Amino acid sequence: MKVRFWGVRGSIASPGPSTVRYGGNTTCIELTTDAGHTIIFDAGTGIRPLGLKLLAAEQKKCAVCISHTHWDHIQGLPFFVPLFSADREVHFYGAFDPVYQKDLESILAQQMEYCYFPIRALELKAKLHYHTLHEGARIEFEDAVITNVMMNHPVLTYGYRVDCNGKSVFFSGDHEPPHNIYDSDDTFYGEYDQLIQDKVGRICEVANEVDLFIIDAQYTEPELLQKRGWGHGTFSSALAMARRAKAKKVVFTHHDPSRTDDQLDRIGAKLQAQRRSNDPPMLIAAEGLEIDLG
């Protein structure tokens, strides 16, 4: 299985001289299975160039696993050219929205309505299939198996695990380590803490011993203090989860739009310097980064 990063930025695309090395496109990650099938994690602006590549490829079918429907994870979809081609087949996977009471198909169609985009979802020519997943669903897609788990973000978000011939990848989508809403002397503090432990334990169980753990690390620790509840993790919290899941390699992604290339270089160097001997190898995601899991 091979993994390639097409978009590594969080929140909003951020092109410019200070982001040119790591890249300014929002989340999109391509997995190529051993048999050559394509599974895509999220459809941020990075999916546009991926679409151009896929259009030239022989493979006519792909899966797009949507972690959640915030803009930076779906905004590239109207520019994903395989959707316009009648000989293509695209399978979308994602959650039902409990607040809007709408499924993925309705929500994705909404961003192609008249005032947002000139072409309606109904006019897309590819064979489109939408699959609403409940948590823990097991999907067989060609030679891979896709499972999911609920993460913690201000909208319902799934993390995905893909297994193929004994190799595995976990993608967190957006995730903030759950925070106890009670003070330590409140009656419900202990109960809530246990619920958090159970939830984190469940995520780590799904991600257990993955070969590649791709996780949201938008903030630094001091930034998180100002941005609690915004739904993102830090480099430290991401590493802690990877350790707990016994991941074999970690990639930090969903970089803050204001994070410069130089800052990411410094953060990367610091992480390497502080790396414990039994820690998995760590990488900071960049557009074009390719990882071959063998």
Add this chain to the structure above:
Amino acid sequence: MAVSSELLELCDRMPAFPASVQRVIALTSDINSSPKQLVKVIDHDPVLTIKILKVANSAYFGLSRPIVSINHAVVYLGLNTVKHVALAIAAIGSLPRNNEAGFDMDDYLLHSLTSAVLARSLAHKMSVPEAEAANYFVAGLLHDIGQVVFAQFKPKAFQETLNEAKNSGQPLHEIERRILGSDHAELGAVLCEKWSFPEPLVAAIRMHHTPGIRASGNPLRSCLFVGNLLAARISQPVNAPTAFDENILPPWVFRTFGNDFDSIIESMVGLQTDLKQATSLLSVGGGSL
């Protein structure tokens, strides 16, 4: 007795209590409000609670174990999702203050909250693990939800039922069966069943007027059954079960919890504080309730 499917469908559109709706709107408009304040408003309102548990337990999420507490729903679905579900419920409107049925919402809420605190406290007496005790509070809070459904959607017939109960002194649920075709316990249970709540909770609500054979069969049912009677003893609201002869109760009630109702109540450590805390939202701006 059958509960009409039409009545169950209507429950999807059932509004919450006026004071809770106001608080949800106020708290969600204030970016600095604390999440635990919002959770407290939700988990002290039977309608908000049952509807958020409905979402959390819906088939869309395929839970391996059902969610019974609001804290669990918040950790599972995320705070923002619960907040927006609460707002969507608030957007439906409020239960009318002066309803056609003449149903006293203040009494109903006081009885539900008192039963909730007592059921939780009885759970402690039965050495139920702390993590499960929250389920007992929810059972107490929700056990009479069927009465709110009748008041909202069958107001005329429920008014007749309430009047007859008051005048005859007969138990409300027996008159409900005759006039409305089913009673509030059955209606609440069917609603919880439809929304995939755990079986012990459904059974506890369905049987909250009927003692089981032994305490340990379904401890939730046992604690709710006794909690409901004790709540009536404490607050004596109009809609709560009227005088229940302690002598005809099965022996497990007293073997498990104490010699008689008064001594059970006296033996509950911190009960008054807990009751005060649980019902505190009733008095804040009480005029709007």
